[in-house]
Amino acid sequence: MENQRSSSSLKAVIAVLAVLLVGSLIYIFKMTSDADVVKTELKTTLTEKESVMKDLQELKSTYDAAISENTSMSDELIQERDKVVNLMSDLSKSKGDVASLSKYRTQFNALQGNMKVLMAENEGLKKQNTTLTTQRDSTVVVLGETKKNVEALTGQNEELSKAVEIGSKLTVLNTRGSAFKMKSSGKQIETDKASRADVLRVSFTIPENPIAKSGEKMYYVQVIDSKNNVLGDKKTESFGENILTYSFTTVVQYDNKTVQVTQDLKGKDFAKGTYYINIFDRDILVSKTSFVLR
Known part of the structure; x- marks a missing residue:
């Protein structure tokens, strides 16, 4: 009878240990899965932060190149470039959570839109300057070759200037x-x-x-x-x-x-x-x- 009680107690202990073991395995599996999810999310946010920073660096480089050309729009370009630099500074100090990265991406898109507008206008001014330079050089050559017709050319140039000014x-x-x-x-x-x-x-x-x-x-x-x-x-x-x-x-x-x-x-x-x-x-x-x- 005593042996039978001992056997029953041993079985009960084994059953309890088995339950604890299964619970421990389940807990370890959950903790491992949660850690993997956290690692994945952290890796994703770091990648996005690097992507936004790279895009901002490229935007800054575009402005630096345009500013170095020293056009009449240099002051406006410098102001926009400074906005990009400030955003880069804020991004580097951020913790890189999903919400803040979304905000930085939105601000980058807005800055990129402004950049396209300014670059288009800057290119237009450069083309106009090139055209004006070409016209000036051509006019100098024509005047040099036709000194005897200065008065006639002056009248023609005035008419041409008026036609260009009116334009279509x-x-x-x-x-x-x-x-x-x-x-x-x-x-x-x-x-x-x-x-x-x-x-x-x-x-x-x-x-x-x-x-x-x-x-x-x-x-x-x-x-x-x-x-x-x-x-x-x-x-x-x-x-x-x-x-x-x-x-x-x-x-x-x-x-x-x-x-x-x-x-x-x-x-x-x-x-x-x-x-x-x-x-x-x-x-x-x-x-x-x-x-x-x-």
């Missing part, structure tokens, strides 16, 4: 951005305080051009706040390889006479700082300006 393309002038407070009576009062503004107004002028093509003309208007956010519709339009994100479009009925264009962009909780307005004819930047809300 429409130009956009006097671009202006401002903010207004809408009263309950419907009256609008201009303001420079972000807390009071509930309407941003964009206005520009298309001057008279007797040889331009008349008809409907559509412009894409891009309003960017001090946090590099495109305001308004935030729609995108593709022009070949170029993609433009814009705030709104405005259609102008042009009949070769001067046209004043004004359009409002409603909103709320506008941020303090500098606002940038870019006017595009398709994907070509034709005018820009900025204004500040306190």
